[in-house]
Amino acid sequence: MKDVRPTSSRVLLALFSILGGVEGLSFLDLFAGTGRVGFEALKRRAFPVVMVEVLKDRALAIERAIPKEHMERTSVISLELRRAMAWLIRRGNVFDVVFADPPYNQGWGKTLLHTKNLEKILKRDGVLIVEHATREALDVPLTWAVTNTHTYGETMLSFFKGIMR
Numbered sequence: 535m536k537d538v539r540p541t542s543s544r545v546l547l548a549l550f551s552i553l554g555g556v557e558g559l560s561f562l563d564l565f566a567g568t569g570r571v572g573f574e575a576l577k578r579r580a581f582p583v584v585m586v587e588v589l590k591d592r593a594l595a596i597e598r599a600i601p602k603e604h605m606e607r608t609s610v611i612s613l614e615l616r617r618a619m620a621w622l623i624r625r626g627n628v629f630d631v632v633f634a635d636p637p638y639n640q641g642w643g644k645t646l647l648h649t650k651n652l653e654k655i656l657k658r659d660g661v662l663i664v665e666h667a668t669r670e671a672l673d674v675p676l677t678w679a680v681t682n683t684h685t686y687g688e689t690m691l692s693f694f695k696g697i698m699r
Contacts, residue, residue, distance in 0.1 A: 546571065
């Protein structure tokens, strides 16, 4: 199993501070890892919260860690990113907030924002946030506009809005 790099406490607090209240907002956590970001969204009363983690063992660990009182507001999907996008679209899922924290230095900076149908799972006024290494630039296609960036040591949060819909 690949090592997991959970979002740091500093970045996690900054993320939710920047987002403001997420109560009642739909939240998608891509590359969920330990589920830390999705669990924070749940704690802050986002609804629903969907976490995507390709590794089945991690996805099962996330499912087991969901508090009983949040079970009906939470889903965990164990699919590769492109398959997860197709699965979500077939079910008509769209989200207010999409957070993606792909593995650093594995080429996701060049490909993530080009993922087929990524823009279709974001509501018109929604926000896509990508956590990435500062040394790993993102290749931003014309379908996305950068609205904000924040740097925390070696970590960067980049915020996007979909355009050309």
